[in-house]
Amino acid sequence: MSATEIIVAKPLALHLTWDGDTLDSIGLRWAGDADVSAPRTGLGRELAEALTRYVAGERVEWPVLPVDLSRLAPFHRVVLKELYRIPAGQSLSYGQLAERCGSPKAARAVGQVMAKNPWPLVFPCHRVLASGGGLGGFGPGVEMKKWLLDLERRSCAG
Amino acid sequence: MKRILSFFAMLALLTGLAAPAQAQQSASAPDRSFSLTIPSGWVAIPPLELYLFEHPGRTAPVTPEELAEFRKTRMGFQRPADAWFTLPYMIVRLETDKKRGPQELFMDHVLAEKDSEAGSGGEGYRFREKDHLPTKRLHYYKDVSYSAAQGRKVAMGVYTYLTSRGFLRVAWFVGENELRSYEPTLHQSAMSVKLSPELEYVPEGKK
Numbered sequence: 001m002s003a004t005e006i007i008v009a010k011p012l013a014l015h016l017t018w019d020g021d022t023l024d025s026i027g028l029r030w031a032g033d034a035d036v037s038a039p040r041t042g043l044g045r046e047l048a049e050a051l052t053r054y055v056a057g058e059r060v061e062w063p064v065l066p067v068d069l070s071r072l073a074p075f076h077r078v079v080l081k082e083l084y085r086i087p088a089g090q091s092l093s094y095g096q097l098a099e100r101c102g103s104p105k106a107a108r109a110v111g112q113v114m115a116k117n118p119w120p121l122v123f124p125c126h127r128v129l130a131s132g133g134g135l136g137g138f139g140p141g142v143e144m145k146k147w148l149l150d151l152e153r154r155s156c157a158g
Numbered sequence: 159m160k161r162i163l164s165f166f167a168m169l170a171l172l173t174g175l176a177a178p179a180q181a182q183q184s185a186s187a188p189d190r191s192f193s194l195t196i197p198s199g200w201v202a203i204p205p206l207e208l209y210l211f212e213h214p215g216r217t218a219p220v221t222p223e224e225l226a227e228f229r230k231t232r233m234g235f236q237r238p239a240d241a242w243f244t245l246p247y248m249i250v251r252l253e254t255d256k257k258r259g260p261q262e263l264f265m266d267h268v269l270a271e272k273d274s275e276a277g278s279g280g281e282g283y284r285f286r287e288k289d290h291l292p293t294k295r296l297h298y299y300k301d302v303s304y305s306a307a308q309g310r311k312v313a314m315g316v317y318t319y320l321t322s323r324g325f326l327r328v329a330w331f332v333g334e335n336e337l338r339s340y341e342p343t344l345h346q347s348a349m350s351v352k353l354s355p356e357l358e359y360v361p362e363g364k365k
Binding site for chain 2: 066088
């Protein structure tokens, strides 16, 4: 049984999709003018509070997401675990993340995991960049990736 | 007669309620970064034995520096016996170079069964119990599987604490035939870990 809720802290909006008690995915996008925050669950309320602080430039610890990694392939799980450890204000290249996962030649596979990341922002795929220093891809758009990295850089500097 | 019986019933109940939990003794990390209680009468496994247990292929002598570094993050205890690592025993291991968070603790909890079954090779594997206690920043997991080293089925409990340096894991091992008599004490020990303020996990943004 799936259910959804929307969390808004402008300029960002998170669209949560639940599968029972498990958080199936987070959709990250720019908030529209008509978007209004409507958390329905405890986690939704916690996320809303954290997101408000995040966009205000504070360093936040995201609430624990009830995600089920067991449905993912083993390599996918390893990549997400290592991805989660990249702190705000820092970034890695796809190759560096592959190295941390113990598969230095798997930069392309890491890129695919990033592209399919079901929980962006909390699992910070925006902190993974192209090897030449370019931004690389990002599902919600490269502009947002740049905005998130700038925001985090400022919050860590302050 | 009925009054006497009920008196004894009440006395038995009160005695039971007042009985102390299985006696325990305290043990601390060399740098006092954490402490826990261990079953009374148990002895510490020497660091060199722990080192060789963890590095079974090691043939070169272990230098004092290596051992000094190793003992900062490892502790082991067992019931007195003729040989080290005679069941039952406990091992404590502290990570030092991992920045981890509550989400990882949760994921570790979710995947504990899968990881443990894969690690045991699946032979004689039986899941027993697991729990995640987010307010204590702890999760634990228990199973039974066949141990080739012990030549029999061994029950295991692994308790993972989130600390500022990574995970602190307390693991106990006991022969399946002795599980019933040892489990309450071992569980009590593994749940008794106290972290120093420096080792206590501090959420992001509250440092």
